[in-house]
Amino acid sequence: MGYLIEGESGDWEVVVGLEVHAQIISEAKLFSGAATGFGAEPNSQVSFVDAAMPGMLPVINEHCVAQAVRTGLGLQAKINLLSVFERKNYFYADLPQGYQISQFKHPLVGEGTITLDLPDDATRKVGIERLHMEQDAGKSLHDQDAVRSFIDLNRSGVPLMEIVSKPDLRGPEDAGAYLRKLRSILRCLGTCDGNMEEGSLRCDCNVSVRKVGEADYRTRAEIKNLNSVRFVMQAIEFEAVRQVEVYENGGKVNQETRLFDSAKGMTRAMRSKEFAHDYRYFPDPDLLPLEISQEFVDGIKASLPELPEQKKERFLADHSLSAYDAGVLVAERETADFFEAVAEGRDAKTAANWVINQLSRELNRSGESIENSPVSSQDLGKLIDLVSNKTISTAAAKTVFAIMYADGGDPAAIVAAKGLTQITDTGEVETAVDNVIAENPDQARDVRDGKDKTIGWFVGQVMKATGGKANPKAVNELLRKKLLG
Numbered sequence: 001m002g003y004l005i006e007g008e009s010g011d012w013e014v015v016v017g018l019e020v021h022a023q024i025i026s027e028a029k030l031f032s033g034a035a036t037g038f039g040a041e042p043n044s045q046v047s048f049v050d051a052a053m054p055g056m057l058p059v060i061n062e063h064c065v066a067q068a069v070r071t072g073l074g075l076q077a078k079i080n081l082l083s084v085f086e087r088k089n090y091f092y093a094d095l096p097q098g099y100q101i102s103q104f105k106h107p108l109v110g111e112g113t114i115t116l117d118l119p120d121d122a123t124r125k126v127g128i129e130r131l132h133m134e135q136d137a138g139k140s141l142h143d144q145d146a147v148r149s150f151i152d153l154n155r156s157g158v159p160l161m162e163i164v165s166k167p168d169l170r171g172p173e174d175a176g177a178y179l180r181k182l183r184s185i186l187r188c189l190g191t192c193d194g195n196m197e198e199g200s201l202r203c204d205c206n207v208s209v210r211k212v213g214e215a216d217y218r219t220r221a222e223i224k225n226l227n228s229v230r231f232v233m234q235a236i237e238f239e240a241v242r243q244v245e246v247y248e249n250g251g252k253v254n255q256e257t258r259l260f261d262s263a264k265g266m267t268r269a270m271r272s273k274e275f276a277h278d279y280r281y282f283p284d285p286d287l288l289p290l291e292i293s294q295e296f297v298d299g300i301k302a303s304l305p306e307l308p309e310q311k312k313e314r315f316l317a318d319h320s321l322s323a324y325d326a327g328v329l330v331a332e333r334e335t336a337d338f339f340e341a342v343a344e345g346r347d348a349k350t351a352a353n354w355v356i357n358q359l360s361r362e363l364n365r366s367g368e369s370i371e372n373s374p375v376s377s378q379d380l381g382k383l384i385d386l387v388s389n390k391t392i393s394t395a396a397a398k399t400v401f402a403i404m405y406a407d408g409g410d411p412a413a414i415v416a417a418k419g420l421t422q423i424t425d426t427g428e429v430e431t432a433v434d435n436v437i438a439e440n441p442d443q444a445r446d447v448r449d450g451k452d453k454t455i456g457w458f459v460g461q462v463m464k465a466t467g468g469k470a471n472p473k474a475v476n477e478l479l480r481k482k483l484l485g
């Protein structure tokens, strides 16, 4: 059993469904030709359509439709050849039209699936309910002036895909795994850059709890507009515990919209949750129903890249990696490409270890992405070759790697310059072993008395004495021979 919350009256299960707003990668907006770039001067990317000037008519951007279909195919979802744009009516200062053009009854994409990679090599399928297209609203700026608010309409009309999951997630970990997987699929497809800090991927979480064994769902609260995976996980955890406490104290959970305060790590009520009928949806009379052909869909299908899931299966079959390692490598296309370049003609497990451990650790530490890795895949490959042909020990290779990462350079040249070549001269190693034994008579006695662990200590001493250049396996054998006869 996964994530449960213990209550006085028994264990509670957490039920989560996510609604993700993903900004479509497109030069132009959904219904106008205005630009969509992030960080532009306020109100510099606004057409008359985006500003809702009377008489302006929306024109659907075909590229955005193709991007949404591509995403639907990547989610193994049903593509609806007929879908309908509707007006979702509400008032807000940053929504000059007075309605958002969205899809409601007839979305472009129907049910699909995402496979989660969970710890311990487990996987689980999560249902996608639908994907529909809609336009973004503008942005109210409340922090520029003490008494006035400003409106920036650059985001008005920016193309979005709203991707709705089924309530198949069972806690914060699931939600985190879902978001990471969805983001990796979107990036792989090239339909959304997944950049949460810039608002290209925003998440609303529907959270409810129920007693283990209960068949029906209880009332849910919706937490709005979370912009990091960590916040999503924290918000779900807080909200689930809060609801359990409400029930345990005999109370009732309200259907409401809540906000997550990331500074306090708490959710708080914003407004009682509106229902769909409050928005008075109706088909937009300015837009015809969206009809696409099966050929259009098939053409996009033929151009799909290898998706993370397929790549993972290929890595498992071809390289006999663990499911976990394969999952880590395929999460970003660039990491997978880098790994494949290193693994070409080499032991894949070793290549995976270097990419997942040494390289990723350094990249994380220096905040660098793998495309800009200071160590190229060719050079990492050469370094691995120096270990496999026994020129250097693994310990020395780590030293060489650190130098390559910090200062660049060819691994063989670094090995030569630093004198790190593995000592193959058995005489030299033997001298070192003899010296270390002679200097440590007490430990030597321990080994002879049967303390096998102390052998490891001796190996460490010899490695130190030889500057990491001896072969630890050979040292171990030699020590055993000398000490135990």
Ligand code: MN
Residues within 6 Å of the ligand: 021, 134, 162
């Ligand atoms: Mn929406």
